[in-house]
Amino acid sequence: MKLTAISLSLLAFFAILFSGGSKAPHHEQVKNIFHEALTDGQSYEMLDYLSNSIGGRLSGSPQAAAAVEWAKQTLESLDIDTVYLQECMVPHWERGEKEKARILSDWIGQEDVQVCALGGSVGTGDMGITAGLIEVAHYEDIAKLSPAAVKGKIVFLNHPMDQAHYDTFHAYGECTAGRYNGAPEAAKMGAVGIVIRSLASGLNDYPHTGSMGYQDGIKKIPAAALSTAGAEYLSALLKHDSDTRLHLRMTCQQHPDALSYNVIGEIRGTEKPEEIVLVGGHLDSWDLADGAHDDGAGTVHAIETLRLFKDMNIKPKRTVRCVLFMNEENGQRGARKYAAEAKAKGENHVAAIESDRGGFAPRGWKVDAEDKAAIAANIDFIEEWLPDFKEYGVYDVEQGFSGVDIKHLKDQGTICLGFFPDPQRYFDYHHAPNDTFDKVNQRELELGAGTVASLAYVFAEYGKAGPVGSR
Numbered sequence: 001m002k003l004t005a006i007s008l009s010l011l012a013f014f015a016i017l018f019s020g021g022s023k024a025p026h027h028e029q030v031k032n033i034f035h036e037a038l039t040d041g042q043s044y045e046m047l048d049y050l051s052n053s054i055g056g057r058l059s060g061s062p063q064a065a066a067a068v069e070w071a072k073q074t075l076e077s078l079d080i081d082t083v084y085l086q087e088c089m090v091p092h093w094e095r096g097e098k099e100k101a102r103i104l105s106d107w108i109g110q111e112d113v114q115v116c117a118l119g120g121s122v123g124t125g126d127m128g129i130t131a132g133l134i135e136v137a138h139y140e141d142i143a144k145l146s147p148a149a150v151k152g153k154i155v156f157l158n159h160p161m162d163q164a165h166y167d168t169f170h171a172y173g174e175c176t177a178g179r180y181n182g183a184p185e186a187a188k189m190g191a192v193g194i195v196i197r198s199l200a201s202g203l204n205d206y207p208h209t210g211s212m213g214y215q216d217g218i219k220k221i222p223a224a225a226l227s228t229a230g231a232e233y234l235s236a237l238l239k240h241d242s243d244t245r246l247h248l249r250m251t252c253q254q255h256p257d258a259l260s261y262n263v264i265g266e267i268r269g270t271e272k273p274e275e276i277v278l279v280g281g282h283l284d285s286w287d288l289a290d291g292a293h294d295d296g297a298g299t300v301h302a303i304e305t306l307r308l309f310k311d312m313n314i315k316p317k318r319t320v321r322c323v324l325f326m327n328e329e330n331g332q333r334g335a336r337k338y339a340a341e342a343k344a345k346g347e348n349h350v351a352a353i354e355s356d357r358g359g360f361a362p363r364g365w366k367v368d369a370e371d372k373a374a375i376a377a378n379i380d381f382i383e384e385w386l387p388d389f390k391e392y393g394v395y396d397v398e399q400g401f402s403g404v405d406i407k408h409l410k411d412q413g414t415i416c417l418g419f420f421p422d423p424q425r426y427f428d429y430h431h432a433p434n435d436t437f438d439k440v441n442q443r444e445l446e447l448g449a450g451t452v453a454s455l456a457y458v459f460a461e462y463g464k465a466g467p468v469g470s471r
Helices: 005-018 023-040 043-054 062-076 139-144 168-173 176-188 228-240 292-311 333-345 372-392 406-412 442-462
Strands: 082-094 100-105 109-113 115-117 129-136 154-157 193-197 223-226 245-249 253-267 272-282 318-325 348-354 362-368 396-399 415-421
Touching (some): 023 292, 023 442, 043 292, 043 442, 062 082, 082 333, 100 228, 109 228, 154 245, 193 245, 272 406, 292 442, 318 442, 333 406, 372 415, 372 442, 415 442
Parallel strands (some): 154 193, 272 318, 272 348
Antiparallel strands (some): 082 253, 100 109, 100 245, 115 223
16 A cells, blocks of 8 residues: 555654654663663762762861862863852861760779760860760750759760651651750750760761751850760660769860852753753761762762763753752851852752762652742653653652752752652761761662763753743
């Protein structure tokens, strides 16, 4: 049977209709990005250098400055359109000598326990402090204590993360108020110090640091974290000997703010260069370890996104911008500066993607925005693409917290997307001395890089400015 031009056109139309429109090329490009990330990726090698050659990168430190220079040079080596530094003033806190904590008890004698200062804490003085202890199970319980019972003592906040939550970030969030606000609340009651149970999932002897704060007009008292094993031991001991004391010595101190930088690189869009898809992580880390998971992994995910685009000759319709934020851990100064300048310039961020939950196997995305309708619409948009991601273990998208740095763009109408890897092991390493390069699996890190880069591609090519994403 001879086919006419009209019948050929109809056949082509129905072929497109029943194959899902232009689904095939969409699928192929996502597949190509994953293939490149898994077979010829460079995220693991970049993380190796960042972790092992530079190390812990606390804001204001020489290591943070070295990380800025490394990131700038790495982005420049990609031969992308733009690379630049954005100034920001950051806190400069130093831990000093390794902290010491010793339990003193008539029942067992003396026993050293593993402890670390919380970030921003004052020191104890060279001689340290020695005081009795009063234990509480929750942050809210501190305000219920009798000042007479607390005066001259160290408050021991023993709040374990709830193991019942699948999402360990939920459990972590339930404990953070005590870490950040515990010191001023204890000081109001007359305490001379506070020690908290580390915000960690498991039982181990690694103390986990993290940011804490003080309040104007309230005495600044030393604040430290015990390892979870140490907290269990101390709690059991106090049940037998309520007169147990703790000796604590910390030499940490706060210096004047220091000049640092966000590191930014971008590939300009070919059709809508004024519309920006941001991909980011934070360049700083705590100082106890390499910061490989927090947030070395997110840093290399963001850089690898631009590298993949460049090496694969992907020319996005929208601008894809890598932002490596400084000072997420103890101030968010870099993120605040970036958001303020973006607002002043009238920049249009149609989407912001953040990787700050470690280098573990990808599972999905958390979506957030100021407008609830925008959240729902973009969840629907991403769900259309999930079949393209599922073969790589990425199957979930839901409303939730996106990221500490990109949240500052929400009030500018930006859709904020948080990369969500498997959360079960993250709080074994978070802010702890064992957050080191050897804890990162190369295959999982590269899967994460493919996931981040692929979503950036989807939004750069098919995302729609405003509340609704659409192909």
